[in-house]
Amino acid sequence: MLNTSSVLEFKSGTFFAPILVLFKHDIVAIEEALQEKISLAPEFFKDSPLVIDLRELNKQNQDLDVVQIIQMLRRIGFFPVGLRGGNEQQNRQARALSIPIDTVREQGNSIIIGDTPKQEITSQLSSQPEIPVTQSADPVAAPPTDSAATTLITQPVRSGQRIYASGDLIILSQVSAGAEIMAEGNIHVYNTLRGRALAGVHGNTAARIFCFDLQAELISIAGDYKTSEDLTKQTYKNPVQIYLQNHALIIKEIA
Amino acid sequence: MARIIVVTSGKGGVGKTTTSAAIAMGLAKAGHKTAVIDFDVGLRNLDLILGCERRVVYDFINVINGEASLNQALIRDKNCHLLYILPASQTRDKDALTQEGVGRVLDELSKEFDYVVCDSPAGIEKGANLALYFADDAFVVTNPEISSVRDSDRMLGILSSKSRRAERNEEPIKEYLLLTRYDSDRVRQGEMLGLDDVQEILSLELLGIIPESKSVLSASNAGIPVILDEKSEAGQAYADVVARYLGEKRPHRFIDGKQGFLRRLFGGRK
Numbered sequence: 001m002l003n004t005s006s007v008l009e010f011k012s013g014t015f016f017a018p019i020l021v022l023f024k025h026d027i028v029a030i031e032e033a034l035q036e037k038i039s040l041a042p043e044f045f046k047d048s049p050l051v052i053d054l055r056e057l058n059k060q061n062q063d064l065d066v067v068q069i070i071q072m073l074r075r076i077g078f079f080p081v082g083l084r085g086g087n088e089q090q091n092r093q094a095r096a097l098s099i100p101i102d103t104v105r106e107q108g109n110s111i112i113i114g115d116t117p118k119q120e121i122t123s124q125l126s127s128q129p130e131i132p133v134t135q136s137a138d139p140v141a142a143p144p145t146d147s148a149a150t151t152l153i154t155q156p157v158r159s160g161q162r163i164y165a166s167g168d169l170i171i172l173s174q175v176s177a178g179a180e181i182m183a184e185g186n187i188h189v190y191n192t193l194r195g196r197a198l199a200g201v202h203g204n205t206a207a208r209i210f211c212f213d214l215q216a217e218l219i220s221i222a223g224d225y226k227t228s229e230d231l232t233k234q235t236y237k238n239p240v241q242i243y244l245q246n247h248a249l250i251i252k253e254i255a
Numbered sequence: 256m257a258r259i260i261v262v263t264s265g266k267g268g269v270g271k272t273t274t275s276a277a278i279a280m281g282l283a284k285a286g287h288k289t290a291v292i293d294f295d296v297g298l299r300n301l302d303l304i305l306g307c308e309r310r311v312v313y314d315f316i317n318v319i320n321g322e323a324s325l326n327q328a329l330i331r332d333k334n335c336h337l338l339y340i341l342p343a344s345q346t347r348d349k350d351a352l353t354q355e356g357v358g359r360v361l362d363e364l365s366k367e368f369d370y371v372v373c374d375s376p377a378g379i380e381k382g383a384n385l386a387l388y389f390a391d392d393a394f395v396v397t398n399p400e401i402s403s404v405r406d407s408d409r410m411l412g413i414l415s416s417k418s419r420r421a422e423r424n425e426e427p428i429k430e431y432l433l434l435t436r437y438d439s440d441r442v443r444q445g446e447m448l449g450l451d452d453v454q455e456i457l458s459l460e461l462l463g464i465i466p467e468s469k470s471v472l473s474a475s476n477a478g479i480p481v482i483l484d485e486k487s488e489a490g491q492a493y494a495d496v497v498a499r500y501l502g503e504k505r506p507h508r509f510i511d512g513k514q515g516f517l518r519r520l521f522g523g524r525k
Contacts, residue, residue, distance in 0.1 A: 156411070177456075
């Protein structure tokens with residue numbers, strides 16, 4: 001029920017914005033590269049909010065004038081809404097321009113794709129906010145769902161196939177022996193899990209694996225793993241959840 | 256337009272060529288103009304199973320390279336006038352196959368034929384990939400044995416991701432299971448995987464179970480597809496497979512032993 005008597009209400013929520021990761025401090029080159037991106041997808045970038053990420057730049061000790069970059073971004077139609085990875089002076093400059101500073105997590109829902117620049121690329125920005133579903137062997141069509149949230153797979157994951165989800169991964173079909181499923185978040189398998197399942201691959205120790213029928217070759221959360229040899233009879237072939245507790249993998253039956 | 260069927264398995268020696276010969280003959284006997292292509296370039300076998308090895312002049316590679324016309328290379332079967340064989344080259348290797356060339360040959364065949372059966376080589380390399388690339392239907396030939404089932408599972412992954420239908424986001428290849436060399440006695444004794452065990456892993460539409468039978472070897476040696484041996488169980492089983500593929504409902508035979516090896520080992524599911 002909406003409380004109509006009060007003036008306002010605070011709710012928790014997430015606001016998605018592309019993150020602009022900079023690799024060079026040359027403002028002219030950055031603007032050129034951005035204009036090129038904009039020309040590829042003008043609708044996507046029109047009035048887009050943007051978070052500026054200076055971590056790479058500062059790693060290389062390349063100083064950047066935050067005032068200049070923000071002015072440039074505003075001029076070509078972006079709304080800079082945040083800064084991360086800046087040094088003290090850069091943070092101060094940003095605050096002066098009413099740009100909030102993000103000092104928190106190491107891993108965010110960044111939509112930046114691709115490796116560090118080997119060619120003359122000054123900024124990298126994906127043209128659409130899709131989850132990069134990296135599939136090295138034989139990719140299963142994994143339709144990118146809403147932002148960096150969840151990847152849903154409805155077909156069987158066969159031996160030799162690999163699926164990578166940058167968020168949570170939900171699989172409705174069986175995962176065969178010799179298949180590999182990986183997620184930065186949680187993994188749910190509402191069927192038989194015979195392959196390898198690795199949750200929290202970027203170190204998220206709170207990630208969990210849920211599966212309907214555990215027969216996995218290997219299960220891992222944030223690097224801690226167990227092979228099928230270590231799976232006890234009690235949990236084998238049962239619906240379980242798997243989580244980390246004091247660096248120990250706990251496999252617990254879901255009643 | 257022809258329907259293109261690939262007979263595939265991943266693993267070698269499970270009965271792909273025997274199956275290709277049998278179902279191609281079965282489809283032709285049912286009145287459908289059928290071509291069967293040997294994709295095992297360098298290890299030509301299909302012509303032996305079909306008993307036409309002495310009539311091979313031109314082959315698949317000659318046609319791909321434009322050295323012979325399709326009509327020159329196609330061999331009409333002695334037993335059924337609606338069946339044609341396109342043999343593989345014995346002197347070349349799989350690199351002689353090109354996607355463009357295979358596509359061209361299949362296009363040309365599609366105009367004239369009702370069904371084109373592609374007999375895939377073993378493995379997951381070029382020959383096998385090209386045999387399945389253009390397929391509409393896949394017959395996955397599996398032995399009731401754990402490594403064969405694993406390889407079939409791998410093949411199913413490739414079918415669903417590396418075919419033309421997958422690349423074009425079209426309706427996926429229809430996949431059917433053919434369980435060959437099935438010995439219900441050994442299944443009953445727990446020495447062999449049962450149908451249930453195999454289906455637990457592959458979960459495919461079962462087109463038929465071909466029982467282990469001496470008649471398969473003797474038919475191969477005689478160069479007569481086993482489906483023509485109507486007295487043998489294997490021949491009858493293949494006839495069932497073709498009938499089911501063409502839409503007829505026939506109960507499965509030759510299963511018997513339901514108590515499989517895995518089930519015995521680990522106990523039934525709760």
